[in-house]
Amino acid sequence: MKLTVEQVRHVATLARLSLTPEEEERYATQLSAILDAVAQLQELDVSGVEPTSHATLASSLLREDVTRPSLPPEKSLANAPAKVGTSFAVPKILE
């Protein structure tokens, strides 16, 4: 399957990646080759087969619904690239 540069650009937008034109070209070629290789799965008939999302879990394990201590704000914010008070700061969205 041949991916176009436009498709690569669209996927990059979905993935929140700002690619350079060179990267778009390179990924169009490389991803096309990988998709050609994985197309081998299409030869298998899997109708009636249940999907496996986790190999060994029979069901989700849930914790008891009780409050527990969490990280204090100073620890949560310690690695923030920018912060204001006890909040993470990001560039303005609205003027």
Add this chain to the structure above:
Amino acid sequence: MQLTDLTLLELAAKLASGEVTSVEATQACLARISQVDGKVKAFLRLDERGALAAAEASDARRKSGNPHGPFDGVPVAVKDIFLTEGVETTCASRILKGFVPPYDATPVRLLKEAGMPILGKLNQDEFAMGSSNESSAYGPCHNPWDVTRTPGGSSGGSAAALAAREVFGTLGTDTGGSIRQPAALTNTVGLKPTYGRVSRYGVISYASSLDAPGPMARTVGDVAALMKVLARHDPLDSTSAPADVPDYLADLEQGVAGLKLGVPREYFVEGMDPEVEASVRSALKEYERLGATLVDVSLPHTKYALATYYLLAPAEASSNLARYDGVRYGHRARDVKGLKDMYGMTRDEGFGPEVKRRIMLGTYALSAGYYDAYYLKAQKVRTLIREDFTKAFAQVDALVTPTSPVPAFKLGEKVNDPLSMYLMDVCTLPCNLAGLPGLSLPCGFTKAGLPIGLQLMGRPFDEAKLLRIARAFEREHDFTRRLAPI
């Protein structure tokens, strides 16, 4: 013999007898690192002060007769994918440069509680995506058996540090073979436990349904010792299994007499190095001589495992790596025009080519119009692969295969050919898709002196039997005793 040439269990015995102190062992490791790591590049960063403080505390416990178990004082190191409180953790990515975790990953906490000083953080492929350690943002790691070659990946630093005798045990993670393949390429032993056997809490996620943290060491006994520390249920990880944990050292010497070992014909793949195949076949004969019965088995969907893995793992990665957006931690791009631009630029600057390639592939496989054809289809094929294993394990106790189809290749040889690189995982990744335990142990050397690995795969939570089978072979050979020429 130097102190660093000892195995983990040998050092533990010397610590127990008082012949050696933990401070002496830790200093010996630091000296060895200083001597060889300039060539190996196994460590991304050292925590010399923290390790020596832990060693002093261990010696004080020994002196007062209260050690924290049998491995108290044995120095270890961990892959940079494990969160370490107060010690920078980057997952070998630029996007996490400067990130200092506020807590320890559970496997790290367990090592500390066992009294084991942690020397530092080990090199790896960025976000564990790769099979050669060349996608590390901080430069590749080199194989101590031939420094022009890869030690494998993604846990390349964890394997190389052991082979270079810089440390007595390490932690790695295995999503598609990232513990076993580097173990095979460096003459070390690596165990990918059953999914859920070792906690993933605090282990930076790549593909959550496949990731398995596990031990690496120089001998089978050393890996069993580390499993004693690491295997337990963790309420902090909802995928951690509340399964019984055996004493992994107790049955190690039981041998293989009476066991049935399956030889899946699909694992002797086209293009396999003839010397690798010859060593593996020779190991199979050895098992027969030791009293095991070899059974020819078929896992017919093996040929679809690579395609299945390279749809599912990137799909999960594209979701997991969405959290690196420059808001809460790690790198943030400067001079951006608004929030969306900040996300895009941060991620473009922070991620390397292999990570971007897998995020793109995963995003595509999950996108509208392609989900059913790619992602859902791969999930269904995963079911068929699991069923193959279930049928095989109805006949045999374990499966024996090559770990890697080739020995260590030259650095740079495959770096521009993703498909060729992905083939390096062809023997290991079916095990991850099925959530099974897998172990790689040394089984020979090529004429050029490069290590060859043998893979054992077992039923869920049957790690003890894999270790026993591995030990039976190790006992007959000196492969795990050979020292890399560095």
